[in-house]
Each structure stands twice: as structure tokens, then as C-alpha cells.
Ligand SMILES: *[C@@H]1O[C@H](CO)[C@@H](O)[C@H](O)[C@H]1NC(C)=O
Ligand SMILES: *[C@@H]1O[C@H](CO)[C@@H](O)[C@H](O)[C@H]1NC(C)=O
Ligand SMILES: *[C@@H]1O[C@H](CO)[C@@H](O)[C@H](O)[C@H]1NC(C)=O
Ligand SMILES: *[C@@H]1O[C@H](CO)[C@@H](O)[C@H](O)[C@H]1NC(C)=O
Ligand SMILES: *[C@@H]1O[C@H](CO)[C@@H](O)[C@H](O)[C@H]1NC(C)=O
């Protein structure tokens with residue numbers, strides 16, 4: 001029985017092990033390359049090239065530190081369409097369509113005047129030090145399709161009027177300090193493809209309205225303070241590929257509907273307070289088709305990522321330290337830090353009674369899984385473990401640590 005298994009090992013691992021038996025892949029395409037479609041041709045009469053220029057200058061005035069001197073070109077000598085980071089349109093050559101200020105170590109706030117850039121389609125302010133709130137009224141930017149404010153220090157709440165930007169396809173506000181709820185209004189964005197709110201302090205429940213966003217491919221809500229249950233209606237998201245809900249305080253059971261999402265390639269629910277029984281037919285996942293050789297590599301990465309909660313793209317891995325090396329070194333040195341400390345801690349506290357044995361068991365269980373991950377990601381494809389063997393070994397681990405049916 002699954003219920004007795006929960007006493008032996010943290011429920012998070014049970015979920016992981018079971019889910020790992022399904023064919024999952026971790027390929028997250030570069031959303032920056034998303035095809036941008038043409039926007040509605042509504043033209044608020046009071047905005048023109050003069051307001052574009054003054055909005056940009058106002059924006060510049062709110063940047064207090066520009067260490068790379070990106071704003072040096074933003075002066076009267078040059079027309080604003082030739083200022084760095086500013087792109088004007090082809091059909092409207094004197095209107096700003098894109099503002100890309102990513103990774104420039106800028107310090108500042110984002111003024112509401114930004115929304116006066118009414119022809120803006122793409123804005124990327126990611127990886128800077130913008131602080132303070134996100135302007136609450138972005139409705140002026142009715143053509144906006146791409147909004148990336150990730151990796152800043154923005155606080156306050158997600159603007160609920162964001163649904164006035166009907167063409168939004170990409171919203172990335174991850175890695176900030178945003179609080180408040182996920183606005184219900186997000187559910188009325190008809191073209192939303194990618195929603196990333198990871199690593200903030202967002203509270204409340206996952207709004208039911210999100211289930212109405214039939215275009216949603218990526219829903220990434222990891223590392224917030226979301227509570228309540230996982231809405232069963234998310235099972236309606238027929239094109240959902242990646243669902244990350246880990247690191248919240250979600251409770252209740254995993255809606256069976258989720259396992260029916262045939263498009264789902266990657267699910268992460270670890271580090272929550274989910275409990276109860278998993279659908280019986282989950283085990284049938286083992287019979288799902290996983291065949292090609294190349295998949296083993298992605299699968300191995302996935303195993304290591306899930307059990308370390310680190311990503312191959314984490315900053316720590318930039319200097320030649322790959323996730324694989326990190327795991328390999330960690331295992332050979334017997335370092336517990338390789339593993340997600342929170343997961344281990346949860347496991348240990350799950351039941352005081354079993355404390356010592358539980359800890360050792362968890363450690364052994366995770367080590368075994370990570371070893372499989374390493375064997376799947378050998379540089380030489382010939383040296384990689386056969387997917388059939390992977391499945392068998394995971395199954396053995398599951399039986400050993402979580403008991404048989
Ligand atoms: C902004 O520029 C960076 C680097 O040049 C690029 O990777 C990114 O895709 C651009 N963002 C947008 C929205 O075009
Ligand atoms: C404006 O910027 C351009 C390009 O950086 C520079 O050559 C020019 O000297 C600047 N003009 C003034 C008045 O600062
Ligand atoms: C702004 O628009 C006006 C009127 O359409 C036009 O005469 C002017 O040349 C434009 N300015 C720039 C910098 O494109
Ligand atoms: C631009 O936006 C600000 C703040 O939203 C507003 O007060 C101002 O009137 C706008 N300016 C123009 C010229 O539209
Ligand atoms: C989903 O959309 C339908 C149809 O537009 C609407 O009636 C319903 O209230 C929406 N559900 C939520 C939870 O927003």
C-alpha cells in the first residue's frame with residue numbers, strides 16, 4: 001500500500017519515484033525565440049512618437065545606476081529609435097516596439113510612464129536590480145506580447161489589470177520579491193503560453209481561472225507560498241507541457257486528472273504538503289513508451305535535477321561544473337549536501353519515531369537514484385544505461401524503499 005510507504009520515506013520521494021517511471025524530458029525551449037504574431041491595430045490617439053520619447057526619458061530618469069553606460073546614447077543628438085536597447089517598428093518607424101535592457105546591472109525603479117509606450121510588443125528588463133513595485137496599470141501597452149521582469153528585486157503585487165494586455169504570450173516575473181496573490185485576471189489572457197512566477201513570495205491559492213488559459217504550455221510556480229489544493233481543473237490544460245509547483249505549501253491530494261494530461265512532459269511537486277493516495281493507475285506509467293537512446297540522457301538529467309533540486313543551468317554550473325560532475329563528486333565524497341537539504345530535513349522530521357533509520361534510508365534511496373542519473377548521462381552514448389534497465393532499477397528501488405503493493 002502506498003499509505004504505509006509514506007511512513008518509511010518522505011512522500012515527496014514517493015511521488016518522485018512513481019513519476020520518474022513515466023517518460024519525462026526536461027527540454028525547455030528558449031522562449032525568447034517564440035514567434036511573435038501581429039498585434040491588434042488599436043491606436044490611442046494621444047500617444048505618438050513624442051510620448052514614446054518622453055516615456056523613455058522618464059524611464060531613464062528612474063535608473064539611478066547604469067554601470068555599463070547604456071543610457072549614454074539616450075540624448076538629443078540621436079533620434080530615440082537609434083538609442084541603445086530601443087527598437088522601433090518596421091511599419092511604424094518612429095514608434096518603439098521593443099526595449100531590451102537585460103543583464104546590464106541597472107539599478108532603479110520602473111515608472112508607470114512605461115505604459116505610455118503604446119506600440120511596445122516586447123520588454124525585457126530581466127537580470128538587473130530594479131526594485132519597488134511593478135506599475136499596476138500596464139493597459140496602455142495593449143500590444144504587449146512579451147514581458148520579462150525576471151531576476152530583479154521587484155516587490156508589491158502582480159498587476160491585476162495585466163489582462164488588458166490581451167496579446168501577452170510570455171510573462172516572466174520569476175526571481176523577484178513579489179507578494180500577494182496570483183491575479184484571477186491572468187486566466188483571461190487568451191494567448192498566454194508561458195507563465196513563470198517562480199521564486200517569489202506569492203501567497204493564496206492557484207486561481208481556478210488559470211484552467212481557462214487553453215494556450216498555456218508552461219506554468220512555473222515553484223518556490224512561493226502558495227497554499228490550498230491543486231485545482232483539478234488544471235487537467236483541462238490540454239497543451240500543458242511543464243508544470244512546476246514544488247516548494248510551496250500546497251496540500252491535499254494530487255488530482256488524478258493531472259496524470260491524464262498527455263502533453264505533460266515535466267511535473268514537479270516536491271517540497272509541498274501533498275498527501276493521500278496516488279491514483280492506482282499511476283503504476284501503469286511503467287508501460288508508457290520510452291524508447292530512443294537520446295532520451296536516456298534527458299531522463300538522467302531529470303533524475304539528478306529532481307533529486308538535487310538543482311538545474312543544469314544554475315549559476316553554480318556555469319564555470320565548467322556540470323550537474324553531473326556535481327552529483328558524481330558529491331556521491332564519491334559521501335556529501336549529503338549534494339541532495340536537497342530541505343527534502344532530507346522533511347524526511348527526517350516526517351516521523352520522529354523513525355528518525356535514524358529514516359535518514360539512512362532516505363540517503364541510500366537518493367544515492368541509488370543519483371547513481372542511475374550518472375549512468376544515464378555518460379558522455380559516450382554507448383556507455384549510457386539502457387532505458388529498460390533504468391526502468392527496472394527504479395522499480396527495484398521503489399519496491400525496496402516504498403514496499404510492494
Ligand atoms: C534581449 O537581448 C538578449 C541578449 O541580447 C536576448 O537573449 C533576449 O532574447 C532579448 N530579449 C528580447 C525580448 O528580445
Ligand atoms: C549623444 O550620444 C552619442 C552616441 O553615444 C554621442 O556621440 C554624442 O556625443 C552624445 N551627445 C551629447 C550631447 O551628449
Ligand atoms: C513624429 O511624428 C511627426 C508627425 O507624425 C513627424 O512629423 C515627425 O517627423 C516624427 N518624429 C520622429 C522623430 O520620427
Ligand atoms: C504617461 O503616463 C503617466 C503615468 O501613467 C501619466 O501620468 C501621463 O499623463 C502619461 N503621459 C502622456 C503624455 O500620455
Ligand atoms: C472560464 O471561462 C468560462 C467561459 O468564458 C467562464 O464562464 C468561467 O467563469 C471561467 N472560469 C473561471 C474560473 O474563471
Ligand SMILES: *[C@@H]1O[C@H](CO)[C@@H](O)[C@H](O)[C@H]1NC(C)=O
Nearest residue numbers: 175198199200222223224247
Ligand atoms: C530564491 O532565489 C534566491 C537566489 O537565487 C535564493 O537564495 C532563495 O533561497 C530562493 N528562494 C526560495 C523561496 O526558493
Ligand SMILES: *[C@@H]1O[C@H](CO)[C@@H](O)[C@H](O)[C@H]1NC(C)=O
Nearest residue numbers: 235255256257258259260279
Ligand atoms: C483519464 O483518461 C481516461 C481515458 O481517456 C479516462 O477513462 C479516465 O476517466 C480519465 N481519468 C481522469 C481522472 O480524468
